[in-house]
Amino acid sequence: MRWRRRPEAGAEEPAATPGAGIDLRDVGHEYGDRTVLSGVSLTLTERRVGVIGANGSGKSTFARLLNGLVVPTSGSVLVDGLDTRTQVRAVRRRVGFVFQDPDAQIVHPTVAEDLAFGPQNQGVPAEEIARRVEEMLDRYGLAGHRDHPAHLLSGGQKQLLAIAGVLAMRPQRIVFDEPTTLLDLANTRRVARVIDELEQDVVVVTHHLDLLAGFDRVLVVEDGRVAADGTPAETVPWYVARMD
Amino acid sequence: MLSLYVPGRSVVHRAPAGLKLGLLAALGVGLFLTERPAVVGGALVGALAVGLGAARLPWRALAVQVRPVWLWLALLFVFHLLATDLRTGTVAVLRLLALLVTAAVVTATTRVTALVAVVEWLASPLRVFGVRPARIGLVIAMTLRFIPLVAERAARIREAQAARGAYRLRWGMAVPLLVQVLRMAATVGEALDARGADDAPARRPRARPAVAS
Ligand SMILES: Nc1ncnc2c1ncn2[C@@H]1O[C@H](COP(=O)(O)OP(=O)(O)OP(=O)(O)O)[C@@H](O)[C@H]1O
Ligand SMILES: [Mg+2]
Numbered sequence: 359m360r361w362r363r364r365p366e367a368g369a370e371e372p373a374a375t376p377g378a379g380i381d382l383r384d385v386g387h388e389y390g391d392r393t394v395l396s397g398v399s400l401t402l403t404e405r406r407v408g409v410i411g412a413n414g415s416g417k418s419t420f421a422r423l424l425n426g427l428v429v430p431t432s433g434s435v436l437v438d439g440l441d442t443r444t445q446v447r448a449v450r451r452r453v454g455f456v457f458q459d460p461d462a463q464i465v466h467p468t469v470a471e472d473l474a475f476g477p478q479n480q481g482v483p484a485e486e487i488a489r490r491v492e493e494m495l496d497r498y499g500l501a502g503h504r505d506h507p508a509h510l511l512s513g514g515q516k517q518l519l520a521i522a523g524v525l526a527m528r529p530q531r532i533v534f535d536e537p538t539t540l541l542d543l544a545n546t547r548r549v550a551r552v553i554d555e556l557e558q559d560v561v562v563v564t565h566h567l568d569l570l571a572g573f574d575r576v577l578v579v580e581d582g583r584v585a586a587d588g589t590p591a592e593t594v595p596w597y598v599a600r601m602d
Numbered sequence: 603m604l605s606l607y608v609p610g611r612s613v614v615h616r617a618p619a620g621l622k623l624g625l626l627a628a629l630g631v632g633l634f635l636t637e638r639p640a641v642v643g644g645a646l647v648g649a650l651a652v653g654l655g656a657a658r659l660p661w662r663a664l665a666v667q668v669r670p671v672w673l674w675l676a677l678l679f680v681f682h683l684l685a686t687d688l689r690t691g692t693v694a695v696l697r698l699l700a701l702l703v704t705a706a707v708v709t710a711t712t713r714v715t716a717l718v719a720v721v722e723w724l725a726s727p728l729r730v731f732g733v734r735p736a737r738i739g740l741v742i743a744m745t746l747r748f749i750p751l752v753a754e755r756a757a758r759i760r761e762a763q764a765a766r767g768a769y770r771l772r773w774g775m776a777v778p779l780l781v782q783v784l785r786m787a788a789t790v791g792e793a794l795d796a797r798g799a800d801d802a803p804a805r806r807p808r809a810r811p812a813v814a815s
Contacts, residue, residue, distance in 0.1 A: 427792050447798075455796040462786050463793035467746040468607075471715050479798035505609050505713070509750045527798065 374448065375439035379403035380424055380531070380561075385433035387419055387582075394419045395582045398433070402561065404574035408590065409563040410597055411579035417563045420579060421535045424561060425453035438530075451480065454529035454558075458536040460516035461509075469511070469519060470495065470504045476527035487526075494522040498552070514545030521552060531559040538566050567594055606667065606709045614657035614707065619716035620723065622708045629704055633697045642693050646700035653707035667706040668699070675699065718742050740799065744790075755782055 380402040387395040395416045402424075411417050422428035423435050426442035426449045435442045437449045457463050466472035473491045482490075495501040498518040503511060511519060517537060524532055534553065538546040550569050553560055562569060570576055576593040578586035586593045609615075614622075633645060653659045675695050682691025709717075721742060722735040729735065759778050768775075794800070 422792075425796060427795060447800075450796060450798060455793075457789055457793060459786070459789060461751055462789035463797070465740075465747055465790065465794065465797075465799075466743050467714055471713075471743065475799075476797045505607060507750065508747065509754065523797065 373439070374452075376530075377403075378436070378438045380453075381436040381439075382423070383433050383436070385423060385430045385435060387416075387423065387428060388431045393582060395423075395430075396432075398584055400577075400584065400587065402559075402575075405559050406573040406575070407559075407561045408570040408573045408576040409561065409579060410565070410567065410570070410576060410594070411585075412601075415579045416582040417579050418535050420577075421455075421533050421561065421563050424531075424533050425450050425455050427455065451527070452530050454524035454527060454532040456517075456521055456524055456532060456534045456537050458539050460513070460520035460540075463520050464508045464516065464523070467507055468505050469500055469508055472508060472519060473523055473526050476523055480527060490526045490528075494526050498522050512545075514541055514548060517541060517545065517549055518552065521549070525556075525558075529558065531561070532556065534560065534562045534564075536563055536565065538564065538569065567598070570594060606663070606706075607713055608659055608663050608710045610658060610711065612657045612711070614652060615711045617711075619712045620720045622712055623717070623720055626704055626708050630701055633700060637690075637693055639689065639693050639696065642696045642700060646696050646703060649700055649703040649707060653703060653710070657707060657711050659707065659710050663710045664703055664706045667709070668702050671698075671702065714743065714746055748790075752779075752783060755779060 382398050382400055382402075385395060385398040386393065398420070409417050409420060419428055423430060423442070424437070426435075426446035429435075429443050429446075437452055440448050440452070442449050464472050466475055470491055473494050474487050477487045477490055495504055498521075500515065500519060500522070503515070508516065508519065517540075521532075521537070537553070538549050541549060546566060546569075550566075553562060553569075554572065562573075564570070570590045573590050576586075576588065576590045577584050578593050578597045586596050629645065633642060636642065650664075653664055654661065675698060678698070679691045679695050682688075682694055718739040722739040725733065725735040725738050756775075756779050759775055759782075763775060
């Protein structure tokens with residue numbers, strides 16, 4: 359509960375440069391005195407970007423930097439020219455985030471209510487929210503579960519609901535942190551297809567290397583640095599060879 | 603309260619949630635002002651007629667909510683037989699039954715969102731003190747969402763421990779559950795941020811998602 363009044367949402371929309379992409383400038387991040395990322399400088403403008411690397415290498419931290427869930431302790435991250443440190447709300451309207459565990463990001467008891475949550479927060483008018491909810495229920499085969507408790511959905515359906523809940527907010531980009539790690543093979547394929555069909559730009563952190571087949575660019579993170587950066591054909595075999 | 607809503611299009615379903623809650627409250631007060639079996643019994647028959655007739659609810663939807671208190675009603679009846687008389691005991695039991703059935707009809711015909719919206723509306727005068735009613739509504743909704751989830755995780759931990767030979771319920775089982783819940787809470791917090799919970803206008807648009815039933 360907050361006791362301080364906040365300015366109305368959407369009151370200020372800082373000047374952005376649409377299409378500029380996500381610009382990381384000499385970004386570093388430390389938790390306490392533990393350095394998790396350092397010296398990351400790159401610009402993401404591609405439609406499909408993958409991020410791979412060993413456990414604990416810093417992938418999730420990297421992903422969270424992209425929509426201001428984590429702010430860099432050094433350097434800066436600009437999304438379409440907006441600094442994640444100072445314009446975090448505007449940044450989060452542009453960049454959606456899907457977590458590994460859908461249970462942690464579904465916050466309303468039933469499917470339709472949860473889909474409406476994001477747009478409600480954005481102050482979208484009720485009729486438009488209803489339209490988006492219908493669209494998402496239809497698109498992801500959840501129409502029959504509209505009023506069902508979210509905890510009765512299957513793991514795959516929960517992940518689709520989590521993705522749909524983010525899409526209902528109409529972001530231009532979506533960051534996925536291991537969206538398929540908890541899913542079986544069939545659901546992994548389903549979610550992979552869903553990501554593939556998105557018109558939004560996406561950044562996908564994953565241990566499922568075959569998800570990256572059609573991607574434009576793949577980053578390999580190693581001990582908090584970007585150790586390789588190129589097409590999947592260049593970076594994936596390099597990464598696999600390095601693991602052996 | 604977790605998944606008691608039974609979708610439908612009846613007049614009762616479509617009646618405003620505030621009206622239904624208001625009538626329930628009025629009935630709660632009214633029934634305790636009378637001792638006449640006819641009135642109290644009439645209320646019970648009325649509640650059943652509205653629930654099973656007008657709202658077309660299945661028997662089960664009402665029975666589910668009455669079942670947990672059967673034993674208490676029976677004990678109450680016996681207590682009255684011993685301490686007072688048959689008439690008082692009958693009125694006491696019928697009164698509680700009428701209230702229970704009415705409450706069951708309200709919860710079975712009203713979406714949680716709509717009930718929460720009423721709570722938010724009731725809390726709206728607190729805005730003067732800087733309280734955001736939408737926040738109260740979110741807390742209620744999240745409680746309803748996470749109770750079954752935490753129960754499920756607790757059951758899984760018990761299974762895991764039983765699989766390793768620990769059959770008796772021990773306090774030690776609370777530790778892994780607490781760790782899991784805290785870890786999840788951190789992600790839930792991030793997810794709320796990512797989904798703009800903090801972006802919510804101080805005054806949330808009045809109309810709720812007009813999701814057709
Ligand atoms: N909130 C935090 N506080 C302290 N240390 C953290 C925190 N979050 C992550 N770390 C540490 O930072 C390092 C990088 O974590 P990160 O989650 O970014 O790795 P990752 O590449 O996503 O790993 P995984 O493949 O296991 O998901 C790890 O050593 C982790 O223990
Ligand atoms: Mg990670």
